[in-house]
Amino acid sequence: MKNDCVSENGCQKQSCGLCCTKIKNLGVTMGNTVILEDINLHIHCGELTAIIGPNGAGKSTLIKALLGEIPHTGTLEYVQAQKGAFQAPVIGYVPQNLNLDSTSPTSVLDLFLSCRSRFPAWLVHRKKEVLKVKEKLAAVKAQHLMDRRLGALSGGELQRVLMALALDPVPDLLLLDEPVSGIDQNGMELFYQTVSSLRRDYDLTIILVSHDLDMVRRYADRVVLLNRTVLEAGPPDVVLQSQAFYDTFSLRWQKQNNTEGENINGFLV
């Protein structure tokens, strides 16, 4: 089920195909340093687009520019079948990590209620809202985590909770910043499976910054290789075989191959 979408273009037909996110000539400059330039991307809904690139390639900066957090040149355009072109999409964002310390007395429920409810989470917990939260968490198999503290969750659990939060309300554009560490292989698998099923269930535009090339190969519909600008974009098997990919990653792969020697043999063929 998970592989049938990767190499065929059949999966594109499942989405409405009429909604998309167009990034035109996007650039980010901080001080005198050009971090991103000349980014042109056309991202369809119902597709999982993975952004890969070496450290410092500007992946997180791109996400922040899309979020409107840092100033950028160029334009972002969101088009949807019903609404036409519009400027302010509902964005769901799953951050890489939280800046909470692990002792923070903020429960999963607190976080959800403070996002959903007008009433302050320290005082009012309305039954109706609490039930809704449980429902949302159940969608990512995390209902048992509702009363746990955010700081007490494992990396994978936190990721699922944040995903449920990003889907409430259902966004036009879902941005995911995958954590670099702290999630075991099972958690990672579950995370990618959930993201995968989302694009079918909700017909979302999903942009995922990824560090796990194996997962990208198996789950993404399109891959964007980024290093200050777009080096390569297309289906995974095309991008991951490209010269640009080899030039960017070969050294790292060999290093990892020597130390870990697993899971990645398929890549260097």
Next chain:
Amino acid sequence: MDFWYKLLEVLPFEWAKAGQMIFMKNALLAIILLTPIFALLGTMVVNNRMSFFSDALGHGAFTGVAIGGLLGFVQPLSSAVIFSVVFAFLIALIKHKSKMASDTVIGVFSSTAVALGIFLATLGGKNFAKLNTYLIGDILSITPKEISLLAVVLLLVIVFWFLVFNKLLIVSVNSSLAGSRGIHTFWYEVIFSCALAVIVTVSMSWIGLLVLNSFLVLPAASARNIARNQRQYHLLAVVFSVFAGIAGLILSYYIETATGSTIVIILAIVFFITYGLRKKFA
């Protein structure tokens, strides 16, 4: 006030008897109003790692008093409030604009403010001693008029906390996440900083600059040791704060010490007890 004095007559204390020690009764009421304010705001100070910032606000307020004195204001409090709000805004702005570590920014402002305050207060060979009251604080000097001001402030803080808490919590969890939900992170930080500046400045002359920050940080830090969600966190912080306030005031009366510091010592004991218990609640 008369009702309050009557109410206190049921207490078995010497000073609680009718017609006795009015200042003590005033102070007790003031403490009961003041401590929850600090506990509520303190929860977010600790969440956002702002304890150094709130400390700096006190320094800014002190400079405000000195400026007010220089300009010849009869009541330096109003100028202090204005100055420390501007001060808080500037710190928040520079923290936001520059990539410098926030503790460096705060350190720069804080030390400049203290130096400027002392410089202005001693300008022309004036005696610094009259400003000591702002450093040590004297809750027993509070007047019924000031107490009603405190009651209004407490009410405003509760309303404020009702309106902005959710947004502040999301910002404290992850500011990009907050931004993606349409929250103007910077302005919420500014609003909170300014509210904090007002509270710190207003209460400076009663609690004293030197221990004021502990009123914000210790109840929340203690509650944090054993609370598992925001409700418990708030409830425990308020309970610890009010308890230590009342106990400290009464104790300081009998052992003849400064009230502010006595309260802080009790708060510190509470902190270490909860710290010892934290594994049981984790």
